[in-house]
Amino acid sequence: MALTFTLDPEIDPALRDGVLALWADVTNAGGAVGFLPPVTADDIRPEWLGRLTELSEGRTRLLVGHDEDGAVAATAFLAHNRHRLMKHWIWLYVVMVHPRHQGKGYGRDLLAAAEAAARTFEGVEAIRLTCRGGTGVDRFYASCGYKEVGRVPDAIRVAPGDDREEIVMLLPLH
Template sequence: MTTARLDAAELDARAEELAELLTDTVAGGASVGFLAPLGRADAVAWWQERSAGAAAGRLAVWAAYDTDGRVTGTVSLAFPDKPNSRHRAELVKLMVHRRARGQGLGRRLLAVAEEAAAAAGVTLLHLDTETGSPAEHLYRSAGWTRVGVIPDYAADPAGTLRPTTIYCKRLGAAGPLPG
């Protein structure tokens, strides 16, 4: 597996492939902000809309590719645009295609995003994930700190309101969080 950061032009060019990953992720039950069934055209449009954020430097997207060059996963960092929050970023849309799960790809993508964030001077990352999801184990085992749970925060792909757990992680010289 290889990973590469996608610029705005590459996001547009690979929108179809990325849409296939997104629709597979939603169909597999992962709560990544969409309801099932997610139509392909909607998924393509969503990825194409990310181009503006990437071009403006507010979003960084990495894709993982299998040996055949197919997109098998993504992870993104969303950077705030306010002066008082430039030390932090939000980890968003960590997705692994069902055909590639269980091979450590999620952990590798998470490490790519953390390393890139630290290299960019980010000292604090945060994310939210569905409480009780398999992703929670990944984040805990990678040293993320559970901050709390918000009940009924988002609907899962079936439309059922589910709690969301918030996590954060300090990077670099800031050191780990207590607890």
């Protein structure tokens, strides 16, 4: 069964707890979403509070996918670029599908929903994202139409002596 996507959902306690649990579960399963395992929802809460501030200020929008049971199963944040010369593209980040739903095509569905949402942003011509090298997720994004446009060597330190590339990818919307 497909996920049901909502852009700019009402942030209530169920959504808050669902996003925190998803973020922790994805991280603990090895997902490269800003943290290293092991984490708890409490470890992620300060980052989530920062995202809530961005949402309330209109700088960022939240896309949420719910599964057939109504649980938060996928998310992505779409952020306006604040640089005056770069307002023609947006950032896509914290792209997550719950590990129990991976392999069902929901990642592609999430990226398609994010693309559709981005097309509603006035003047936006592209989506830009970054991902951690060494995870293989760049191949997934490429299969969804994103083009690699750069790499920053040793940009992400996951452990002493374990530095990874930051891979920059772009999806033109025209």
